[in-house]
Amino acid sequence: MKIGISGASGKLGAATIEELGARGGGHQIVAISRSPEKAGGSVEARKGDYDQPDTLADAYAGLDRLVLIPSADLRPGVRGAQFKSAIDAAVKAGVQHIFLLSAAGTREATVPALGESYWTGEQYLIRTAPHWTILRMNYYTQSMIDEIMMSQGQGMLAGLGKDRVAYVSRNDVAAATAGAVLGEGHAGAIYNLTGPEALTGQDIAAIASDALGKPIAFAAISEDQLRGGLGQAGLPDFVLDAIVDIKKTFVEGYFDVLTHDVERLSGRAPVSFRDVLAATKP
Numbered sequence: 001m002k003i004g005i006s007g008a009s010g011k012l013g014a015a016t017i018e019e020l021g022a023r024g025g026g027h028q029i030v031a032i033s034r035s036p037e038k039a040g041g042s043v044e045a046r047k048g049d050y051d052q053p054d055t056l057a058d059a060y061a062g063l064d065r066l067v068l069i070p071s072a073d074l075r076p077g078v079r080g081a082q083f084k085s086a087i088d089a090a091v092k093a094g095v096q097h098i099f100l101l102s103a104a105g106t107r108e109a110t111v112p113a114l115g116e117s118y119w120t121g122e123q124y125l126i127r128t129a130p131h132w133t134i135l136r137m138n139y140y141t142q143s144m145i146d147e148i149m150m151s152q153g154q155g156m157l158a159g160l161g162k163d164r165v166a167y168v169s170r171n172d173v174a175a176a177t178a179g180a181v182l183g184e185g186h187a188g189a190i191y192n193l194t195g196p197e198a199l200t201g202q203d204i205a206a207i208a209s210d211a212l213g214k215p216i217a218f219a220a221i222s223e224d225q226l227r228g229g230l231g232q233a234g235l236p237d238f239v240l241d242a243i244v245d246i247k248k249t250f251v252e253g254y255f256d257v258l259t260h261d262v263e264r265l266s267g268r269a270p271v272s273f274r275d276v277l278a279a280t281k282p
């Protein structure tokens with residue numbers, strides 16, 4: 001089987017290629033990105049830019065299965081259009097089964113909401129692809145750990161209220177994706193890739209305090225306060241909006257989804273937040 005990974009130069013793409021390789025089976029893996037020289041390592045690498053649909057025809061030629069990893073482009077409306085271009089190109093190239101990495105809690109949304117891209121991508125995939133599987137990621141454990149590291153100085157983690165998130169390690173998302181791509185019986189399924197537990201802001205602060213050996217508290221602040229703080233960092237408006245959007249979805253329960261899908265697809269239990277933090281801390 002010939003399997004393409006679009007978004008292969010990124011962290012999730014690289015980890016997915018590693019997981020596919022570790023599972024053996026003699027499959028041909030094709031690493032696809034705008035910068036093929038950064039992708040692939042020992043596997044075939046091809047250029048494919050979601051913003052240049054003509055590059056995608058060659059990138060997806062001859063593939064049996066394709067994993068679409070979203071780009072990190074947070075500009076409103078961009079990722080939804082990228083998903084549509086990629087799905088069109090894959091279907092035209094004759095790819096039989098497309099696996100889309102989406103986000104937990106995806107529901108109908110319009111531009112400029114961050115979730116619009118995932119809703120657009122999922123709906124277009126379902127309508128268009130011969131066979132499809134959707135893998136909805138919870139929030140990366142590693143992204144929250146980055147936030148903890150940045151907040152250490154102030155000793156405070158901020159949220160917009162009472163939140164609960166089933167943080168998932170990026171490596172577990174990669175392992176589950178590899179399991180789904182190499183497995184059978186996943187067509188037409190929507191999976192929720194979550195960690196082993198749903199944690200509140202207070203839980204995270206307590207785990208971080210323990211692991212780092214210094215007190216870190218969780219504080220619920222207003223949207224204006226969050227915007228004000230982020231604004232001081234000089235972030236562009238669309239990045240600021242995206243961060244606020246994510247924090248709102250935390251409180252609205254989008255990421256409060258707990259399943260056994262990681263283990264079901266990867267064959268191993270997901271790693272806990274505490275263990276990922278222990279392995280990451282400097």
Ligand SMILES: NC(=O)c1ccc[n+]([C@@H]2O[C@H](COP(=O)([O-])OP(=O)(O)OC[C@H]3O[C@@H](n4cnc5c(N)ncnc54)[C@H](OP(=O)(O)O)[C@@H]3O)[C@@H](O)[C@H]2O)c1
Nearest residue numbers: 007008009010011012033034035049050070071072139140
């Ligand atoms: N669930 C979460 O908590 C969470 C958190 C952060 C991000 N995400 C999403 O998950 C995705 C994967 O995570 P990651 O950690 O692997 O991110 P990453 O390391 O930033 O990788 C992003 C990938 O997108 C590719 N890309 C960017 N623009 C592209 C374009 N126009 N056409 C084709 N490929 C393009 C990049 O490749 P080249 O630049 O080489 O083309 C890279 O391979 C992110 O892009 C983001 O959408 C999820």
